[in-house]
Amino acid sequence: MRENQEFRPRILLVSVGMYGQKYLFEATDHDVGGDVVGIVDVADNLEKTFPVISERRIPVYRSLESFFARDRADLAVISSPIHLHTPMVLECLKRGANVLCEKPLCLTEEETLKLADAAKEAHRFLALGWQLNYDRGVLALKKDILSGRFGKPLRLRCVHAMRRGRKYYERSNWAGRITLDGREVFDSPFMNACAHNFQLMTFLLGDTMETAADILKAEGELSRGNPDVENYDIAALRFTARGDVPLLYYTAHPLQTKNLGQMGRAEFEHATLTWGKGQPFLVHTEDDQEIDYGTDGNTPLMQKLYDAVKCTVEGTAPLCGPVAGLAHLRAVRMAQALPVRDIDPAHATYLEEAGDRFVCVSGLEEAFLAASEAWALPGEMGIAL
Numbered sequence: 001m002r003e004n005q006e007f008r009p010r011i012l013l014v015s016v017g018m019y020g021q022k023y024l025f026e027a028t029d030h031d032v033g034g035d036v037v038g039i040v041d042v043a044d045n046l047e048k049t050f051p052v053i054s055e056r057r058i059p060v061y062r063s064l065e066s067f068f069a070r071d072r073a074d075l076a077v078i079s080s081p082i083h084l085h086t087p088m089v090l091e092c093l094k095r096g097a098n099v100l101c102e103k104p105l106c107l108t109e110e111e112t113l114k115l116a117d118a119a120k121e122a123h124r125f126l127a128l129g130w131q132l133n134y135d136r137g138v139l140a141l142k143k144d145i146l147s148g149r150f151g152k153p154l155r156l157r158c159v160h161a162m163r164r165g166r167k168y169y170e171r172s173n174w175a176g177r178i179t180l181d182g183r184e185v186f187d188s189p190f191m192n193a194c195a196h197n198f199q200l201m202t203f204l205l206g207d208t209m210e211t212a213a214d215i216l217k218a219e220g221e222l223s224r225g226n227p228d229v230e231n232y233d234i235a236a237l238r239f240t241a242r243g244d245v246p247l248l249y250y251t252a253h254p255l256q257t258k259n260l261g262q263m264g265r266a267e268f269e270h271a272t273l274t275w276g277k278g279q280p281f282l283v284h285t286e287d288d289q290e291i292d293y294g295t296d297g298n299t300p301l302m303q304k305l306y307d308a309v310k311c312t313v314e315g316t317a318p319l320c321g322p323v324a325g326l327a328h329l330r331a332v333r334m335a336q337a338l339p340v341r342d343i344d345p346a347h348a349t350y351l352e353e354a355g356d357r358f359v360c361v362s363g364l365e366e367a368f369l370a371a372s373e374a375w376a377l378p379g380e381m382g383i384a385l
C-alpha cells in the first residue's frame, strides 16, 4: 500500500470508439480517483466529437509511442479493436503502466499467457474489462458456489441476443470480420457483443475467484443471417465444461427484437440459479430458501475503472486478470471451427429504424426460446431457420 493517500493515478485512455468513450465520459463526468492525462486514437476530429477533450485540455496522440515519448501514465485503459490489444498491452506494461484492457484480451492462449507473464515481469497488473466479474453480487454468488453450498454444477444455459444493423457493422473495419489484414479477428455476437453471459457462466464454475472453468468440447449450429457480414451472426452452441457440465448458449444479431434476454439458468445438485435482464441473480435451494444476490444493475457498469484506479493506488490487482477470459477464448476458437450455414434470404425481412437498417431472421427468437427451454439446439428439435 502506498503511503500517499493523495496519489491520483495518471490515466491514459487508449481508443475512445463505441465503447472506449464510456471510459472517457465516466472519468470526466465523475471523480474516478484518477485523472485522464491523454488519449491515444487514430480517429480524426476527436475534439469535435467529444468537446470535453478540449474543455479539459486532454492531449490526443495518434500512437502510444508519441504519448510515451512525452508523458507517463500509471494506468492505461485499452478499448481498441481486439486484434490490436496484444502489442498495445505489451507497450503500456513496458512503459510502466498498469493496464485495464477491454475484453476479449486477445485471440490465442499463447498470447494470453505471454501477456500475463509480461505483467508479472513488469510488476504491474493486467486487468480485463469483463464487467460482470466486478459485480459485487456475482462475486458473492461465486464465493457461495465455490464453498460447495449448492453442490456440483449440473447444467447451465443462457439466451442473450442483441439486434445490430448497418450502423454497427459500418462503424469500423473489423466489425463482423473473420480476419483483417491477415490477422484473426473472429468478430461475432458470441465473441464480442454478447460474450458477457457466456464468460459469466464459465467464471461461475471456475475453481478459484480468478479463473474460469475449462471448456473441453463444442458442438453447435452457426448461421449467417446478414449477407453483408463475413463471420456467423447467429449461434446456438453447446459446450462441455470440465466435470462434464453442459453449457448452452444462444446468441445472434439479426433479430426483430432489440434485446432478447439475457435469460440464464444454472442447475446445481442442491439449488437452481436464475438471472435475467432486470432480474436478480436468484438462487432457489432444494430446502426452499431463496437467496437474492441482486441485479447486475446494482454494481455500476464502470466499477472496473474504479477498481482499477483503486488497485493502482494500493499496488494491488483486480480479480479479473488475464486468465478470466481463457475459457471464453477457447470456446470462441472451437465455435469458429464449426461450419456456418447461410440463411435463405426468403427467411429474412428488413427493418428500418432511427436511420439504421436491420436484417431480421424470421422465427429466430421463437427458435432460441424453444430450444433453450428444452436444453437443445434448434436443429435437434427439427426447428430450421
Ligand SMILES: NC(=O)c1ccc[n+]([C@@H]2O[C@H](COP(=O)([O-])OP(=O)(O)OC[C@H]3O[C@@H](n4cnc5c(N)ncnc54)[C@H](O)[C@@H]3O)[C@@H](O)[C@H]2O)c1
Pocket (backbone or CB within 6 Å): 014, 015, 016, 017, 018, 019, 020, 040, 041, 042, 043, 062, 063, 079, 080, 081, 082, 084, 102, 103, 104, 129, 130, 131, 171, 172, 173, 192, 193
Ligand atoms: N465491456 C463491454 O461491454 C464492451 C462493449 C463493447 C465493446 N467492448 C470492447 O471494446 C473494444 C473496442 O470495441 P468498440 O466496439 O469500441 O470498437 P470501435 O471499432 O467502435 O472503436 C475502436 C476505436 O479504436 C480506434 N483505433 C483504431 N486503430 C487504432 C490504433 N492503431 N491506435 C489507437 N486507436 C485505434 C478507432 O479509431 C476507434 O475509436 C473491443 O475489445 C470490444 O470487445 C466491450
